[in-house]
Amino acid sequence: MTPLDFVISLGLISIVAGVLGSLIGLGGGVVIVPVLTLLYHVDIRLAIGASIVSVIATSSGAAAAYVREKMTNLRAGMFLEIATTTGAVSGAYLTTLLPTRFLFILFGVVLAYSAVATFQRRRTAAPLTVSHDRIANVLELHGEYYDEAEKREISYKVTGTKLGLFMMYIAGLVSALLGIGSGALKVPAMDLAMHLPMKVSTATSNFMIGVTAAASAGVYFTRGQIDPIISAPVAIGVLIGATVGSKVLGKITSHAVRIIFVVVLVVISLEMLQRGFF
Amino acid sequence: MRLTRQPPATPEAAKEMEEKIRLTEITISLVLRIGVSVSVLVFIAGIVVMFVHHPSYASFSGSISYHGLTSGTTQFPHSFSALVTSLSKGQGRGIIVLGTMLLILTPILRVAVAIVSFSIEKDPAMTLVTIFVMAVLILSFLLAGL
Numbered sequence A: 001m002t003p004l005d006f007v008i009s010l011g012l013i014s015i016v017a018g019v020l021g022s023l024i025g026l027g028g029g030v031v032i033v034p035v036l037t038l039l040y041h042v043d044i045r046l047a048i049g050a051s052i053v054s055v056i057a058t059s060s061g062a063a064a065a066y067v068r069e070k071m072t073n074l075r076a077g078m079f080l081e082i083a084t085t086t087g088a089v090s091g092a093y094l095t096t097l098l099p100t101r102f103l104f105i106l107f108g109v110v111l112a113y114s115a116v117a118t119f120q121r122r123r124t125a126a127p128l129t130v131s132h133d134r135i136a137n138v139l140e141l142h143g144e145y146y147d148e149a150e151k152r153e154i155s156y157k158v159t160g161t162k163l164g165l166f167m168m169y170i171a172g173l174v175s176a177l178l179g180i181g182s183g184a185l186k187v188p189a190m191d192l193a194m195h196l197p198m199k200v201s202t203a204t205s206n207f208m209i210g211v212t213a214a215a216s217a218g219v220y221f222t223r224g225q226i227d228p229i230i231s232a233p234v235a236i237g238v239l240i241g242a243t244v245g246s247k248v249l250g251k252i253t254s255h256a257v258r259i260i261f262v263v264v265l266v267v268i269s270l271e272m273l274q275r276g277f278f
Numbered sequence B: 001m002r003l004t005r006q007p008p009a010t011p012e013a014a015k016e017m018e019e020k021i022r023l024t025e026i027t028i029s030l031v032l033r034i035g036v037s038v039s040v041l042v043f044i045a046g047i048v049v050m051f052v053h054h055p056s057y058a059s060f061s062g063s064i065s066y067h068g069l070t071s072g073t074t075q076f077p078h079s080f081s082a083l084v085t086s087l088s089k090g091q092g093r094g095i096i097v098l099g100t101m102l103l104i105l106t107p108i109l110r111v112a113v114a115i116v117s118f119s120i121e122k123d124p125a126m127t128l129v130t131i132f133v134m135a136v137l138i139l140s141f142l143l144a145g146l
Helices: A003-024 A029-039 A044-068 A074-092 A100-123 A134-138 A161-178 A183-193 A198-222 A228-248 A254-277 B011-053 B080-088 B092-120 B124-143
Strands: A143-147 A152-156
Touching: A003 A029, A003 A044, A003 A183, A003 A198, A003 A228, A003 A254, A003 B011, A029 A044, A029 A228, A029 A254, A044 A198, A044 A228, A044 B011, A044 B092, A074 A161, A074 A183, A074 A198, A074 B011, A074 B092, A074 B124, A100 A161, A100 A183, A100 A254, A134 A161, A143 A198, A161 A183, A161 A198, A183 A198, A183 A254, A198 A254, A198 B092, A198 B124, A228 B011, A228 B092, B011 B092, B080 B092, B092 B124
Parallel strands: none
Antiparallel strands: A143 A152
């Protein structure tokens, strides 16, 4: 395979990664890392660097539309970034202290549990109408959005901000430690702990992952993990895919978004366990 | 110090506040759109320059494999000074790294815009929140040695 074949084929695969990543708020890394290592046999360190680039591209590419359409809860997202960025910075410097294999297993189990819990919430996912959460009330984190699939305005209240913050810190920490997109924990934190509607959870996660990834991008850059011939096709492809994905999210039902998210979460969980055990 | 936003006294004031919030959303959306568009153009320019400098890369069935460009020992700029050197030589890889930097800067710029927007909206709590996020981001780059 020549460099030209590599650039074109990787660019096309990245479009798919961008569509999927922007729909479920995970970033493109879920697809990019296995494709680069298993299909193209690229060095794992460079694959992780490319994953960071794809996460930032998905985030900025889709967030432009989500923010304008109020699908993203801007205030809740920015508030929770306090925890994700702090987690990402601490994680980048803990890498050498903790055994990676153990982390992969632990994280695989946590994700499997999140997948089950997210799936079970499918019948009880009605938005809250009252909230006694002090932080959410003071910072006015509640919101509303127009659901194109249901053709109505949906307003919701936010709760569980303290638990949400804690889960976001862990999300930032593991994303830096394991080089995987932190959206896998961000969406359950907003859906399960804070009771945001599913679509708002994935759109807000999508908005936040760019900043979380930016907080560890500096380290990846100076360590020489961001290889230009990989990052260019990944970034361009993912940006195209994310633009398409951001037009789809409004039109499909929250239930469908939840099911796609759960399926992808199960796949990542198995991938983590496999990397931990073998 | 009051942390909550001053509740609007009149319906006109409430409407004005809503317009300000809408303006924040539109500004942030615009910043992201511009950042993304500029970096895509730089990425495309970098790829084109790379293939022009290395015509042997640009065939569908040549003997040159991409593996040499994606191994653990591949050379490419990973510091500011190396980037400047690479750009001054007009290397495609340098242009692509510049595009990556612009892409990384986009979400950071978005946080900066939010600080300004929230302070214009007279929302002290959210202004502090976004300043904190910005401080952590700056710290992350200082710790990385950039």
